[in-house]
Amino acid sequence: MRVLMVSVEIAPFAKVGGLGDVVTALSRELARRGHDVRVVLPLYGHLDRKALGIRPVKSLPPLSVRVEGRVHDIRFHALARGARGVKIHLVESDLFAGEDIYLDGEDASKTLARTALHTQAALMLPRLLDWPVDIIHAHDATTVPALVYRRQWWAGREMPGIGATVLTIHNLAHQEVHASGDAAVLELPASLASYPGLLEFGGKLNLLKGGIAAADAVNTVSPTYARETVEDAEIGCGLSGVLAGRGEAYRGILNGADYGTWDPRRDRCLAATYSVRKMAGKAACRAALCDELGLDVAPNRPLCGLVGRLVEQKGVDLVTPLLDRLAGDGFGFVVLGTGEERFMAALRDAAGRHPDKVAAITAFDEDLAHRIYAGSDLFLMPSRFEPCGLSQMYALRYGTPPVVRRTGGLADTVIDATDAAGTGFVFESARPDELLAALRRAEALMADTKAWTALQRRGMGCAWDWSVAAAGYEDLYASALAATGS
Ligand code: ADP
Numbered sequence: 001m002r003v004l005m006v007s008v009e010i011a012p013f014a015k016v017g018g019l020g021d022v023v024t025a026l027s028r029e030l031a032r033r034g035h036d037v038r039v040v041l042p043l044y045g046h047l048d049r050k051a052l053g054i055r056p057v058k059s060l061p062p063l064s065v066r067v068e069g070r071v072h073d074i075r076f077h078a079l080a081r082g083a084r085g086v087k088i089h090l091v092e093s094d095l096f097a098g099e100d101i102y103l104d105g106e107d108a109s110k111t112l113a114r115t116a117l118h119t120q121a122a123l124m125l126p127r128l129l130d131w132p133v134d135i136i137h138a139h140d141a142t143t144v145p146a147l148v149y150r151r152q153w154w155a156g157r158e159m160p161g162i163g164a165t166v167l168t169i170h171n172l173a174h175q176e177v178h179a180s181g182d183a184a185v186l187e188l189p190a191s192l193a194s195y196p197g198l199l200e201f202g203g204k205l206n207l208l209k210g211g212i213a214a215a216d217a218v219n220t221v222s223p224t225y226a227r228e229t230v231e232d233a234e235i236g237c238g239l240s241g242v243l244a245g246r247g248e249a250y251r252g253i254l255n256g257a258d259y260g261t262w263d264p265r266r267d268r269c270l271a272a273t274y275s276v277r278k279m280a281g282k283a284a285c286r287a288a289l290c291d292e293l294g295l296d297v298a299p300n301r302p303l304c305g306l307v308g309r310l311v312e313q314k315g316v317d318l319v320t321p322l323l324d325r326l327a328g329d330g331f332g333f334v335v336l337g338t339g340e341e342r343f344m345a346a347l348r349d350a351a352g353r354h355p356d357k358v359a360a361i362t363a364f365d366e367d368l369a370h371r372i373y374a375g376s377d378l379f380l381m382p383s384r385f386e387p388c389g390l391s392q393m394y395a396l397r398y399g400t401p402p403v404v405r406r407t408g409g410l411a412d413t414v415i416d417a418t419d420a421a422g423t424g425f426v427f428e429s430a431r432p433d434e435l436l437a438a439l440r441r442a443e444a445l446m447a448d449t450k451a452w453t454a455l456q457r458r459g460m461g462c463a464w465d466w467s468v469a470a471a472g473y474e475d476l477y478a479s480a481l482a483a484t485g486s
Helices: 018-032 105-128 145-155 180-184 207-214 223-231 240-245 280-293 316-328 341-353 366-375 391-397 408-413 432-446 449-460 466-484
Strands: 002-006 036-042 054-056 063-067 070-079 087-092 133-139 162-169 204-206 217-220 250-252 303-307 332-336 358-361 378-381 402-405 425-427
Touching (some): 002 018, 002 105, 036 105, 063 105, 070 105, 087 105, 105 133, 105 145, 133 145, 133 466, 217 223, 223 408, 280 303, 303 366, 316 332, 316 341, 366 391, 378 391, 378 432, 391 402, 391 408, 402 408, 425 432
Parallel strands (some): 002 036, 002 133, 036 087, 162 217, 303 332, 402 425
Antiparallel strands (some): 054 070, 063 070
């Protein structure tokens, strides 16, 4: 099949979280399985064009696109290196000249304009390349206009060369809600924006809702989260009914993990490599991580790692109240993340109070993330909700049992240590005392070296291969095409 992925992130060079990892790994796996896959994303100003081998595509002429009532010049570029079988198209425009992948709330109108431009450019590609596509695969709310424009063109203008559309929801909480008048920024008629069967939701313009309505098939990234989004009003963030309304056209496909990038046997970021059979290197990674961050955590005390966006979703506020007490008990903590200032400040303060037990690195650092997955004894992921979560999958592969809340993809991937097949520690409610109890259970099990090593080994043996997830997407694509009668 010919598949055009439309995304605002792609790992490793334009990544904020799991979305970037998924787009890269899924695209590569589909290409490996013989599909013709291309990705189209904005050419962000911060990308190092020389280092990445980004060049204008001479065969594609400069074009203009109309958004927010203005004409913008665009130019398609391509990535010369590192794409492994997947062609990457980058859209150059004045709207992306700034640094950020996501703009903060005040720039809502610019976000919408960027979205409009990116997706209009994406829809031009099949015709420009003389490459009719079977599937337009949009990722998250920021690319939904691709699905809506296609509907509109279908009804009115000619929109040749597209078989069916698919929307993957990586996080239902991010819906891109705008004032209904902002439809003008998208160059959509007001009637379309206020049409209740499409973008309108609660009197506003809601991109994600429009995408759920417009796509031929919709999925999210784990079976449990798919169920929760329909059954649990809080997790459904207002859209439970809309999702339920799609019936069988909405499903959960568990993400895979890219074990080519995340593998302790051949990870170049580590002080030492190790495997399920030869684990010695893990202790060397732990020692090196402590050295690197100036920590002094006794080998028999748990060193807890956390890598992730520091936002309420991730349950950071369950961790911070425990830091003083556990640091006093000899636990160590390494937190790598960026996000809300209140969380970053609380973590930095704790690191100031316990410099040899708590390290807080408020930055984005891919290599350090690898060293934390490898060097920690436990990985903390007490999320309030979690569409899939990749970090816990990486932690498992690095022999670092995760401590997680039973929600979404965490429930689908981590088995509590009380089970004979256990791989980590699972707790129920989003409360610090429940997290504490799980950490105490982990602490107790760590003292039993044999049981601990068995737990680590079971986790390292878990494999969520992208081939399984990609087969799920092939099936989803087939059902989307069937829905259109293609
Ligand atoms: P989400 O998509 O909700 O952010 P996931 O667990 O699916 O959560 O994916 C998070 C990805 O982002 C992982 O690859 C994780 O290692 C990475 N990550 C998050 N924050 C940072 C950071 N500050 N530095 C390096 N990598 C990070």
